[in-house]
Amino acid sequence: MKRMASPADDEHLPDEISRAVKKAVRLEWATLGVLSVTVVLVFLVMGNSQAMKTAWIEDMLSMVPPIAFLIGVRVTRKPANAKHPFGYHRAIGIAHLVAGTALFVMGGYLIVDALIKLITVEHPTIGGINLFGHTIWLGWLMILVLLVTGIPPVILGRMKLKLAEPLHNKVLYADADMNKADWMTSFAAIVGIAGIGLGLWWADAAAAIVIATSIVKDGATNLSAAVSGLMDARPTTVDNKKPHPLISDAQEFLRNLDWVHAATVRLRDEGQVFQIEGFVIPASLELATPERLEAAENALLEQDWKIRDVVIAPVTHLPNVVESD
């Protein structure tokens, strides 16, 4: 027995959810716009600062999660078909995996790059720049650019974080969390450049290592979340901290049916929505009619918009991998 929300239901998210999706899409486009301007500005003043170069690459990498989200949202809207009978929801998981890998690998490369500069005692050279007929130290301009470009992502990140939870979108959550921490990148780079100004040649590479480490950490967080999603691990809340409440809700629902003796469920997190497999031991065998099973499936589908796909099987004993206490 298998019950799915009809294809048209993809567009029929609850009002507040579809509003949240639209808002998230707008915010991600805004993020891409802000990041593009940042990347250009930082490139123009980058000079020989390793910290600035690292921050610049981080800014470019920060575009990957928003792009992954935008593609994910578009692709998952496609209804299931014969060739893709489970729909396209996993696209979000794949996008998440790509984003995590990019961050992890690039962060690692940047740590090595900065370490080499420290080991080879490379002194960063930052000279003058012409501004309105005066030649000033380029470092001042770098600091100014970092201050200006460090602020908008933090604001956008906080706004996106508010949407990530109701949408149960881990890409959006990871992206928002990274943006929110962006001020630390700018701050580290500013410290590095101010250090160069004080004649501390190592300050720049040290700041670069701090930034690169945070990129690696972001990458590792994203990777592990994406991998556990694709491995069909037990669904969690968006911050990966707790088992998702819908698991116990669905289990409770099935157990409380009057014709059911015992029940358990296992859920797959398809990125934005869940697929439920329910196992029920009927009080007596003839009670497990197709009509009752269908009614239970429909009731679960209506319980929450995140439940997109339900299969309930009558069984004689419950699978012992899922907690069935």
Place this chain on the structure above:
Amino acid sequence: MHPTRDLFHGKFPDVGKGTLAYGVAMKKVIRWLTVLLVLAMSLTGCVTHYPADPHGTLDRVTDGVLRVGATHDEPFVSVEGSEPAGDEVRLVEEFADTLGARIEWTTASEEHLVTEMEHGQLDLLIGGMTMDTEWQKKVGLTRPYKETVNAYGETEKHVMAVVNGENAFLLELDQFLQSSGGQS
């Protein structure tokens, strides 16, 4: 939103935004930043220049000796006479004057001079170098002070080179070259 996922990334687990504890924590952060800033500013007060030279080039050459390496490349540098001559030589002489420095010339191939510079034996390199010089990883370049067009119609942006990271000296030279370099 989960209250601990906040500005402080769980460092203050009970601090939700808008609570009294949040305000106290914020004040703590601001106090620390202020201390850092004051510390940085007092450090700045200790050094004579900002940006500073890790090896103190500007302080050493001021009223001292400026060690300049020159490679033949007319019309910028000519080493055919007993003393180096050419546009860049003239510029360096003027720059040395502003610092009250006496010039000590070394003439050799660029590769040889770059090696000397990497070992701290030279302060400044000239010889018709451009922005795209192959040596740009090993030495610090000034901003282009002049543009010319070569025989192949390509624009060449002319620069001089200093020891990597000697930023006070570099900025001093940049300021000199930008204010007077273009005109000569």
